[in-house]
Amino acid sequence: MTTLETDTAPRAASGEGERTSEMPVRWSIPLALLACVLLAFFDKISIAALFSDDGFQQAMGIGFDTTKLGLLMTAFLLSYGFSSMLLSGLGDRIAPVRLLTWMMVSWCGLMALMGFTHSYNAMLVLRILLGIAEGPLFSLAFAIIRHSFPSHLQARATMMWLLGTPLGAAIGFPLSIWLLNHFGWQSTFFTMAILTLPVLFLVRFGLRHVRMEAGQNKASAPTPEARSAARRELFASPYFWMVCIFNIAFMTYLWGINGWLPGYLIKGKGIHLEHAGWMSSLPFIAMLVGEVIGAWLSDRVDRRAAACFISMGGAAIGLWLVLHLNTPLAVIAAMSFSTFMWGTGAPNIFALLAKATRPAVSATAGGVFNGLGNFAGALSPAVMGALIAFTHSMDSGLIFLVVIAVLGCALLLPLLKRY
Known part of the structure; x- marks a missing residue:
C-alpha cells in the first residue's frame, strides 16, 4: 500500500486511536469515506429533483401537494438526526467498518424498493428508514479518521471526506435531473441502488487496514466499565x-x-x-x-x-x-x-x-x-x-x-x- 506520510509521533498517553509510530498514514481511508459520503448525499437529495415531476406525483397519488412533497425531505432529516444521536454509539461497540458495510447494504435495498413504490405512505416510510440507516455515517467517519490519523493530519483527512457534501450537491442534482428527463423517475432510485455496489467495494478496499475492534489490542482496548x-x-x-x-x-x-x-x-x-x-x-x-x-x-x-x-x-x-x-x-x-x-x-x-x-x-x-x-x-x-x-x-x-x-x-x- 502506497503511503504519503508516516506518523513519527509516539502514541499519546490517553490512547488516542489505535495508531503506533510504526503505522503508516493511508490516504485511501478518507478517499473511501469520500465515496461513501458522496453516495449518501446522492441518496439524500435525489428525491428533491422529483418534486416537480408529473410522473412521480401521479405515482404517489398526491399531485403537486407541496406539504406532502416537503414532508418526504423533512421526514428523512428528522429520522437522520434521531439516528445520528441514538445509534451512532454502536460504532463504539461494533467494528465501524463492519457497521458501515451493513449500513450501505441497507441503503442499496431501500433505494431499490423506492423505485418499485407507487404509494406515498410507503415512500414516506422508506425515506424514514433511509434516514435511520444513514444517521451514524458522519460519526463513524469521524471515529475512523480519529483512530487512523495523528492529530496534526486530522483536519486534512476530515476535509477529504467532507468534500462529499459540496461535491454531492454539484453532481447529484444534475445527475438526478438527467436521469429523470431521459429514463423517468424510477431510474433515479435504481441508479443510486446500483452505484452502491462499486462504492461498497471501494469502501471495503480502502478501509481494509482500519482496525478498531475491541479485541484487536486487548492490552489497550477500553473495558465496558471504562467506556461507560x-x-x-x-x-x-x-x-x-x-x-x-x-x-x-x-x-x-x-x-x-x-x-x-x-x-x-x-x-x-x-x-x-x-x-x-x-x-x-x-x-x-x-x-x-x-x-x-x-x-x-x-x-x-x-x-x-x-x-x-x-x-x-x-x-x-x-x-x-x-x-x-x-x-x-x-x-x-x-x-x-x-x-x-x-x-x-x-x-x-x-x-x-x-x-x-x-x-x-x-x-x-x-x-x-x-x-x-x-x-x-x-x-x-x-x-x-x-x-x-x-x-x-x-x-x-x-x-x-x-x-x-x-x-x-x-x-x-x-x-x-x-x-
Missing part, C-alpha cells in the same frame, strides 16, 4: 456541549444558505433568473476551496478553536456585507467570501471535537454532535422563511444567520486558549 465512565464524563463535560452548540450555529448557516441562496439572489437582490443559476453556484465553489485551504492551514497551526472562531466570524462579516451591497458581482463576491470562510472551519470543527472528547467514545460524541447540528439545520430554512414572511423582507433571513454566527463565535471564547 468515559460516556458519563462526556455528557458532563461543558466543553463538549460548547462544541455541540457551536455546531448548531455552524449547521444553521449551512442549511440556511442551501435553502435560501437562489431565492435571495432573485427576490432580495433582483438578480435575473437566467443569471441566478450560475451565480448561485459560485459561493459553493468558494466553500469547497475554503475547506481545502482551511484544513491545510489549521493542521499546520493546530489551533482548532481559533480556526472555527475565525471561520464563523468571517462568514458573518461576509453576510453583513451582502446586506449593504446591490450590484450583482459585488453581492456574489461578498457571499462567496462568506461561504469561503465557513468552509475553512468545516474540517476543523471535527478536529476540535476530537480535542474535546476521549477516543473511547468517539462515535457517541460524533453522533450527538452531528444529530443536534442537523436538527437545527433542518429547522433553519423554515425559520428564515417565517421571518421573511413576517417582515416582508428577504434581508431578515440573512440577518438571522448573522446573529446566529455571532452567537456561535461568542460561545467559542472560553475554548480559544484551551484548544
